[in-house]
Amino acid sequence: MAVLSGAEILIQALIQENVEVIFGYPGGAVLPIYDVLYDCPLNHYLCRHEQGAIHGADGYARSTGKVGVCLATSGPGSTNLVTGLATAYMDSVPIVAFTGQVNSKMLGKDAFQEADIKGITLPITKHNYLVTQIEELAQTVKEAFYIARTGRPGPVLIDLPKDVMTARTEFAYPERLDLPGYNPTYQGHALQVRAAATEIDQAERPVIFAGGGSISANAAPELRELAWKANIPVITSLMGLGVFPENDLLSLGMPGMHGCRSANYAISEADLLIAIGVRFDDRVTGRLDSFAAKARIIHIDIDPAEISKNVEIAIPIVGDAKEILKELLPLVKGKSREKWHKQLAEWKEKHPLKYENNSEEIKPQQVIEEIYRQTRGEACIVTEVGQNQMWAAQYYQYSIPRTYISSGGLGTMGFGLPASVGVQIGRPGEIVVNISGDGSFQMNLQELATLKNYNLPVKIVILNNSSLGMVRQWQEMFYDRRYSATILTNPDFIKLAEAYGIFARRVEKKEGLALAIEKALQVAGPALLDVKVAQEENVYPMVPAGAGIKEMIGG
Amino acid sequence: MRHILSVTVLNKPGVLARITGLFSRRNFNIDSLNVGETDNPSYSKMTIVVRGDDRTLEQVKKQLHKLINVVKITDLEQSEMVARDLALIRVSCTRKQRTEINQIADTFRAKIVDLSNDSIIIEATGTDNKIEALVEILRDFGIKDIVRTGIVALSRGQLAEKSNKKIS
Structure with missing residues (x-):
């Protein structure tokens, strides 16, 4: 057996776990690891902030289904991972994060x-x-990867004191x-599956409600088959977008606070809700006692x-979800449910997503629609958080799993740009568009350097309304238009991008929009569009906080 | 509703912090928590007393199960377990009062484990009701200090369990 250093064992273990890509940032406590990375077969991507590294690993994991890996040094390097870990934990993303730590003898001594x-x-x-003993290192790495990707996926952190990285021992991967x-x-459980099949066959007004869990289980084919076989309409949560084609007749779109009226009405009137890989977040359910009040829930x-x-x-x-749907499929019968579908069609026709587009100003929704048109719905859309995130969810029609990448649970502004680094690395050759806002963009814009460094052709589209739009919208609606700390004085984003050597264009007129998007998509490397949009545009429809999901305003 | 959970955990550093952190983060109330090694030094056993309705308890158990270092959780029903609390009580005690306090301790099957000129330490074991009753009586003499382990509990043996069910 070969005698290796802790750092060498770590890298060997990563190779055994089929890791190809690491996102990281060096520092004193991880010097031994970086020394081994210098000439090892793994691809290390240097981000410009540890938060960028972990969101990069997150985007990589969400878009590929593989475990994302990141590496940071001790102290501030490790605490900079905190937001990224919380983001991944809330959305059940498999990540293994490694942090350097001071020598084990120094632990607890500040x-x-x-x-x-x-x-x-x-x-x-x-x-x-x-890890305080080098003998435990390989076993710990193996466990961490297993825990991160199995069951309900999630982030696992391994803290590595520097002396453990320099100690030597015999290596054999456990x-x-x-x-x-x-x-x-x-x-x-077979009996439960059979009971579910019976309920589905008997239901007159069933609805499938699919979330992020159906995507992480790679259950899209089975889920689609169930919907088509039994003629059941499908609602997808924000995290579930893409699991069912939104241009399909059975699709009702997204439910909840900024969902489609047809989706919220369907949940409210359904007699059976088939929930697959969802966690009934408050942004979906609204007031709990009126959520799916007429339905039994599987x-x-x-x-x-x-x-x-x-x-x-x-x-x-x-x-x-995939295994269960496979068991369930042969047990479920086809059924027409004409009355229910007539009702759903009526709601869809009466309440489509809509916005006024007769002013001079560019509307943000129009920007998303134009990107959808030009990318034929095949791009990976990576969003920030706020209005941009909601419009990107509403006005792009997703039909492929893992193409809407967004911080849903934690709502982390500044997630999108670094995550799109990871998405582009995970899916080379595909179109990756970072839908951004002028607020979110400035939270992690240092990652422009990473894009340029590795010439990653991510297209950043800033929906620039010179404000923190979603918070401003709430102030407009519920705080008497007192825009406290939500109007932004921004730098020149074009000059900024150009300083990083990135192609950039400003779009101020409707006529120039399509051409600018076309140009950005054509550029071989990264590109940025600063699109000036109507400042007081709101996301509609909307369920006010604490209301039932049927009580929607606007749209 | 009060529930007593017996939780077997891997004896790893930080496991107690994981459990208590979970309770505080999920807004569950702990009455008492007790932890000690089992006959196998790789495992520890905790006795956790929690308050909440059935739905809260269900969540407590499921969330505990999600912790990687938690191996087994048993919800000990009142009729199927032995539960004990241990208390050490320092009571003011003049020489004249010694006999009386000794009698009280005897009645509760408690022991005198330390004696000084002006105080006495009583060791009492039993259900928490019994200990509270003893404390109530000793209050008249003046309680100087008290320390309790919180409840430790074990389920009864299988045979006893079955006969218990028959009786009820």
């Missing part, structure tokens, strides 16, 4: 760049480790796992703790 990152990240990781407390359920989810957490479930099925 050494230079020491932070208790294991303690700090306890509530925002699926699991975390501090074959066995030793996790007596971790045993995710994949196979759905809940398919890999995490038993999600069953009846927020909403009472009639038939829970814990397991892998």
Whole structure:
């Protein structure tokens, strides 16, 4: 057996786990690891901030389904990962994050760049480790990857004291796992599956409600087959966009606070809700007692703790969505349900998503529609958070899983640009568009340097309304138009992009919009469009906070 | 509703912080928590007393299960377990009062474990009701200090469990 250093063992373990890409940022405590990275077969991408590195790993993981890997130094390097870990934890994204740590003998002595990152990240990781013995290193890495990608995926952090990285021991990658407390359920309970099939066959007004879990389980083919076979309409949550083609007749779009009226009405009138990989977030349910009040709910989810957490479930099925749907499909019969579909068609016709487009100013919705037209719905759309995120969800028609990449649960502004770095690396050759706002863009704009450094052809489109649009919208509606701290004085984004050596154009007139998007898409490398849009444009329709989802305003 | 959970965990650094952190983050109330090694040094057993309705308890159990270091959770029903609380109580005690306090301790099957000129330490084991009753009586003498372990509990043996069910 070869005797290797801790840092060498770490890299060998990553190779064993089929890792190809690492996002990272060096520092004192990780010098031994960077020394091994210098001439190893892994591709290390240097971001310009540790937060950029972890969002990059996150975007890579969301868009490919593989485990994202990032590396940061101790102290501030590790604490800069905190927002990224919380983001990935809320959206169940598989990440393994490595952090350097001071020498194990110095732990607890307030050494230079020491932070208790294991303690700090306890509530925002699926699991975390501090490795104090080199003999435990390989086993820990193996466990971390297994935990991150199995069951309900999530981020795992491993803290690595510097002396463990320089110590030497014999290396053999372990074959066995030793996790007596971790045993995710994949196979759905047969009786429950049969009960679900009976409910589905009997239902007059069923609705499928699919979320991010159906995407992480790669269950799109089975989910589509179920909808088509049994003629059941499909609603997709923000995290589920793309799992069912939105241009299909059975698609009702997104539900919730900024969802389609037809989706919210359908949930309110349904007699059966078939929820697949969702967690009934408050942005979806609105007031809980009026959510799906007429429906019995079947809940398919890999995490038993999600069953009846927020909403009472009639038939829970814990397991892998793909496996369960495979079991369920042959048991379900076809049914026409004409009356229900007539009603749904009526709502869809009466309440399409719409916006006024008769002013001089460019409307943000129009920008999204134009990007959709030019990319034929095949681009990976990576959003920031706020109005841009909602318009990108509403006005781009998703039909491919893993093409809408967004921080849904935590709502992390500044997520999109660094995440699009990871998306483009994970899906080379595909069109990646970062839909941004002038507020969010400025939260992680240092990653422009990463785009340029690796010549990643990400197209950044800033919907520039010189304001923190979503907060401003709430101030307009609920705070008497007192725009406290939401109107932004911005730098010249064109000059900024050009300083990074990135192609940039400003768009101020409607006539120039299509051409500018065309040009940006044609540019071989990264490009940025600063699109001036109507400042007081609001996201509609909308369910006010605390109201039932039927009580929508606008749109 | 009060519930007593017996939780087997891997004896790893930080496991207690994971459990208590989970309770505070998920807004669950703990009455008491007790932890100690089992006969196998790789495992510890915790006895956690929680308050909440059935739905809250269901969430507590499921969220605990999600912790990688939690191996097993048993919800101990009142009729199927042995539950004990241990208290050390320092009571003011003049020489004259010693006999009386000794009698009280005897009645509660408690022990005198330390004696000084002006105080006495009583060790009491039992259900928490019994300990509270003892504390109530000793209050008249003046309680100088008290420390309690919180409840530790084990489910009864299988045979006893079955006969218990028959009786009820």
